[in-house]
Amino acid sequence: MNSFNYGVEHLSIGKVIDIASGKLKGTINKEAAEGIHRSWREVEKIVHAQKPVYGINTGFGPLCDTSISEKDTSLLQSNILKSHSVGVGKPIPQETAKLMLITKVQALAQGYSGISPKTLERVIWHIDNDVIPVVPEKGSVGASGDLAPLAHLFLPLIGLGEVFAGNEKQPAGQVLKEHNLQALILGPKEGLALINGTQFILAFAIKAVERLNNALNVADLIGAMSLEGLMGSSRPFDARLHAIRPYKGTKYVAQRLASLLNGSAINGAHINCNRVQDPYSIRCMPQVHGASRNAWLHLKELTEIELNSVTDNPVVFSAENTISGGNFHGQPLALPLDYATVAAAELGNIADRRCYLMSEGRYGLPKLLTNGAGLNSGLMIPQYTTAALVTENKTFCFPASADSVPTSLGQEDHVSMGSISGRKLHMVLDNLEYIQAIELLYASQALDFRRPLLSTPVIEACHQLVRKQVPFIDEDRIFSEDINQLHQLITSGEFEAIAKEAAKQHHINLNNDDEFGIY
Known part of the structure; x- marks a missing residue:
């Protein structure tokens, strides 16, 4: 070992x-x-x-x-x-x-x-x-x-x-x-x-960096599937556009989406259509997902500094030289944890909008993504769940670090509340993973309505994985079972692993930059 x-x-x-x-x-x-x-x-x-x-x-x-x-x-x-x-x-x-x-x-x-x-x-x-x-x-x-x-x-x-x-x-x-x-x-x-x-705050930050990294990668994959289901344009992901507003996260997401969609038969089938612009939840994925990636980068950087720091007090340099300082204070992690909480919540917010968009019956998709709407409710109610989870996440976005209650008879008169920041972020991530499972349910169903046209190898591999677990919806059933199956695919890492393997086999660059990894 x-x-x-x-x-x-x-x-x-x-x-x-x-x-x-x-x-x-x-x-x-x-x-x-x-x-x-x-x-x-x-x-x-x-x-x-x-x-x-x-x-x-x-x-x-x-x-x-x-x-x-x-x-x-x-x-x-x-x-x-x-x-x-x-x-x-x-x-x-x-x-x-x-x-x-x-x-x-x-x-x-x-x-x-x-x-x-x-x-x-x-x-x-x-x-x-x-x-x-x-x-x-x-x-x-x-x-x-x-x-x-x-x-x-x-x-x-x-x-x-x-x-x-x-x-x-x-x-x-x-x-x-x-x-x-x-x-x-x-x-x-x-x-x-x-x-x-700060090891309690730090442990929650470590797991948050890992979980949010997975959620960000999954957001791009499912977002690309949703775009294909909605017959959206890949033009907004052109590298030239993002070179003139060069945020790291935005450029990274745009490159991933462009690679995921390059060569898609679905995308090619509507290249000369009269649709001028897509709704923001499709068109602005680089800007929104990318902003969340920027927040993730900030959290990752500060978490690694904390991982290799001495947070004791007093610090003993020698018997003659000890310093009582404040290296134990959690504020350096509390602020980025609160920032990352908003970033995670926003991934869920935009995913909910895409679910709603796919259920409206626009762009050649049937209303509620079912051919038998009326007798069957189809995918009406799963979006209620995303709406509830998105709203719950908003209530978790108040920054714990914005508050301080003096303790220790006033000796410790400013505290970070970073432990609460760390726990709240994981509550948001819990909800986000379910929102993503529901978007995956919608996106997979929407893609089926584009047959016989196919998307790209990575998106098709993701779709095939879904269909091994969750069959096409032709009549109402207990959708919570489908949601839980897809949630397991996402949280286990299997969904992202399939995408990576397909990308490797077909020499598709998903921009696996070390800066956006955890090692």
Whole structure:
């Protein structure tokens, strides 16, 4: 198995997902081990010198002026894990909690946090053995780090809390005993180092970058299918048009759409028609999908910076040089997460408009995409669902980062609420994936009404995949079953994979630029 060296190598979004899935193994090499050990020894020097340093021999938050004796510095660290474990709500997904563990190791292994090698080894044991702590979804304000979720994440180190082992929720202490492991006794600063940081926000950002990337790619594919079903024009995707307004995302989408449609018999059949312009939801896909891609690029860039950053406080450069700063503050990710939420919602918004357009009975398509409209409602009501999901997404678009509620008796008087930004984005993505499944239902049906004309190899491969799961609609049936089948095709990655394979076989350039990837 390929390995990744925590703390000394650059961690990409693709790599962290590969570590979580077991495709890549994270290790501590000699260089990282030396830095970790050095930082740990510097904290011990601070304790012995009895020099007041926040969180090592002082209380926390508004108790920062309260001195802690040398003999109580260890108890202080276990107390912080217990007292800060105040999360509520459902557990976050196991993969997300695992990403929190991995990203915390990457931050601590850089050698500025005073963590002991033994503690870091135990965290890595949890990752390697898929013993994943139970972390409630709510309770972080996203500054001072994600205190509550991180406290729950690391309770198992001291034998407390719960873990998922074999997909079953079990007491952490019991699982440790089964593996002949003892609960750890944390040293000075270790509890604070574990719970200070943005790893909850970051884990949600990592998954959002992956999911939104898939949704963006799928949006172009389904949008091209819808265009063909509506007999729209490919002229708006001409490279010359986008060279004179050269946003990265817009140019990228235009090139993909032009490649997807090049050589289509459907497109060629109406090249001299008297339709001057298509509606915006067809014509402006490069501008709308492209704007969402620009937001995705911004989120990806900042997420990768955070992945390779130290978000602890205080930061230990040496026993004589510690800095109490604000690297734990979640604002750098909160803002782009809110921006990406709007970007994801807009993909759903424009997809709903295309569904509506295909159901109107225009451009040679039958009303509601059925030949027997009247006795059969056809594809009338699935668009109600897209309308409901689009509206629900709009309610999630208020930026959590626009608000701040002071905490810690005013010591922490501005917080990011980035944890809420991260969770909200995934709610929007959940809805978007269903909207895309419904558009795929409409687009596939519309394409069938263009037979015997065929589209391009990629679009035909996508259509064939759909028809293996969902037959042509000639009379009413329970459409939720079709929607769920198509949703599975999209979220599993199978739909995009088929498109990529067809593009490869037929030498079609879908513009697989590294900048728009996750590695």
